[in-house]
Amino acid sequence: MIYRAIVIGASAGGLHAIKTIVSALPSGFRLPIAIVQHLSPLTDNYWISMVDKLSAIAVKEADEKEKLEAGTVYIAPANYHLLVERDETLSLSIDPKVNYARPAIDTLFESAADVFRQQLVGVVLTGSNSDGALGLRRIKECGGLAVVQEPGTAEAGYMPEAAIAATQVDYILPLEKIASLFISIHQQTL
Amino acid sequence: MTKDTTEIEIHLLLEALYRKYGYDFRQYSEAHIRRRLMNRLALCGLQTISEMQSRVLHDREFAAVLLQDLSITVTEMFRDAEFYRAIRQSVVPILKTYSFVKIWHAGCSTGQEAYSMAILLQEEGLYERTTMYATDFNQRALDQAREGIYANEQMKEYTANYQRSGGREAFSDYYTSNYNMAIMEASLKKNIVWAHHNLVTDSVFAEVHMIMCRNVLIYFNSDLQSKVQHLFRDSLTHGGILCLGSKESLRFSGLAEEYIELDKVQKIFKKKYPGGE
Numbered sequence: 066m067i068y069r070a071i072v073i074g075a076s077a078g079g080l081h082a083i084k085t086i087v088s089a090l091p092s093g094f095r096l097p098i099a100i101v102q103h104l105s106p107l108t109d110n111y112w113i114s115m116v117d118k119l120s121a122i123a124v125k126e127a128d129e130k131e132k133l134e135a136g137t138v139y140i141a142p143a144n145y146h147l148l149v150e151r152d153e154t155l156s157l158s159i160d161p162k163v164n165y166a167r168p169a170i171d172t173l174f175e176s177a178a179d180v181f182r183q184q185l186v187g188v189v190l191t192g193s194n195s196d197g198a199l200g201l202r203r204i205k206e207c208g209g210l211a212v213v214q215e216p217g218t219a220e221a222g223y224m225p226e227a228a229i230a231a232t233q234v235d236y237i238l239p240l241e242k243i244a245s246l247f248i249s250i251h252q253q254t255l
Numbered sequence: 256m257t258k259d260t261t262e263i264e265i266h267l268l269l270e271a272l273y274r275k276y277g278y279d280f281r282q283y284s285e286a287h288i289r290r291r292l293m294n295r296l297a298l299c300g301l302q303t304i305s306e307m308q309s310r311v312l313h314d315r316e317f318a319a320v321l322l323q324d325l326s327i328t329v330t331e332m333f334r335d336a337e338f339y340r341a342i343r344q345s346v347v348p349i350l351k352t353y354s355f356v357k358i359w360h361a362g363c364s365t366g367q368e369a370y371s372m373a374i375l376l377q378e379e380g381l382y383e384r385t386t387m388y389a390t391d392f393n394q395r396a397l398d399q400a401r402e403g404i405y406a407n408e409q410m411k412e413y414t415a416n417y418q419r420s421g422g423r424e425a426f427s428d429y430y431t432s433n434y435n436m437a438i439m440e441a442s443l444k445k446n447i448v449w450a451h452h453n454l455v456t457d458s459v460f461a462e463v464h465m466i467m468c469r470n471v472l473i474y475f476n477s478d479l480q481s482k483v484q485h486l487f488r489d490s491l492t493h494g495g496i497l498c499l500g501s502k503e504s505l506r507f508s509g510l511a512e513e514y515i516e517l518d519k520v521q522k523i524f525k526k527k528y529p530g531g532e
């Protein structure tokens with residue numbers, strides 16, 4: 066299968082997990098990645114520039130209507146949902162919270178599944194709520210690949226567990242193995 | 256590329272809504288529209304968007320429900336505290352040079368943003384010479400805005416926002432609590448004109464010194480954003496102020512040249528005078 070994009074959702078403990086994965090990707094990595102990390106609405110985007118500094122590929126806060134580009138990581142701004150449009154641009158919204166969260170992982174995953182269908186990889190990382198479970202199920206229903214961080218190795222195992230309970234997951238991996246999976250998926254696309 | 260069936264159905268439904276009722280969502284963000292319609296589909300007991308289209312055409316009340324679904328009225332008082340700080344710092348001094356001030360709040364939803372601005376202007380001694388036009392295309396939201404009654408429990412959050420925004424008065428002076436309701440003070444309402452206006456299908460509303468349109472354009476595709484930005488440009492006086500939401504911009508309008516950036520982060524712009532500053 067040729068994959069065209071990756072979506073990642075994380076909550077409690079997610080900053081570390083995201084940093085670990087993204088900073089392990091090589092500069093030639095071309096799949097676009099969109100990420101929802103639950104944060105307080107008052108968080109600024111300083112941490113995004115930190116992850117960018119540590120990484121070989123570009124990491125930035127998502128701008129509304131910006132085109133998903135190869136080898137770039139887009140992170141949902143605090144207090145906005147992030148959605149993928151059919152023309153592969155990104156939208157932001159202040160719709161009501163989903164699963165008590167804005168941005169919500171389900172919102173990103175479901176909209177991305179509508180666009181990329183079976184060519185999407187969805188990843189649920191550490192967290193202590195169940196956001197992302199329905200979104201990951203939707204990705205699977207559309208034929209995409211479902212990846213979950215091994216709950217025992219996650220800082221908070223509840224969210225990975227909820228995702229595993231919701232759908233037939235393809236890979237359950239410790240954090241350090243996730244970037245290698247991305248790299249081998251990426252090699253198939255070359 | 257073959258289109259998926261749902262996408263075709265959604266286009267037809269939006270076309271039906273427009274032709275029958277005049278509400279034009281055809282250039283809204285597709286991902287947003289799709290999400291709202293799929294939510295409604297799951298709730299309403301119909302099987303497909305096509306069935307919803309038929310129902311929209313024959314059932315006015317169902318159409319009204321869809322209008323509510325598609326118009327997201329989420330709002331807060333003093334949302335983005337730093338934005339209101341920036342208004343106090345860089346915009347109030349400009350407004351103080353005018354003998355009267357006209358402000359247009361486009362997409363005012365249930366009114367919280369307009370009341371926030373009314374409070375700020377009162378504290379800055381500007382409210383008495385200000386007329387605020389607060390408009391939305393959602394009549395139900397406008398009715399609520401006009402009443403100015405909010406749940407008391409929301410006031411905790413609003414008070415915190417107000418304090419972060421540089422407000423120094425007792426926020427509770429701006430409303431009266433009655434059971435679990437907070438009723439905004441009449442003195443804040445008196446210079447606000449609430450009106451129905453659709454940014455997509457209606458023309459210039461009035462000539463004004465300042466426009467606030469926050470978190471509305473993110474729901475539009477870039478062509479529609481550009482169209483509405485032209486409407487704003489044409490409604491602003493020279494030297495007039497344009498305030499967008501923190502994630503919005505003039506990028507798609509081709510009009511960035513016509514404005515000076517007063518605050519890059521808070522998205523506050525000043526329309527240039529002919530021939531420069």
Ligand SMILES: C[S@@+](CC[C@H](N)C(=O)[O-])C[C@H]1O[C@@H](n2cnc3c(N)ncnc32)[C@H](O)[C@@H]1O
Nearest residue numbers: 326327330362364391392393453454455469470
């Ligand atoms: C998310 S709310 C934003 C409220 C407020 N400005 C804020 O930032 O807190 C968006 C508002 O825009 C209104 N809106 C959407 N499309 C519109 C249109 N075509 N014309 C007028 N108002 C519109 C909706 O009804 C809703 O009240």
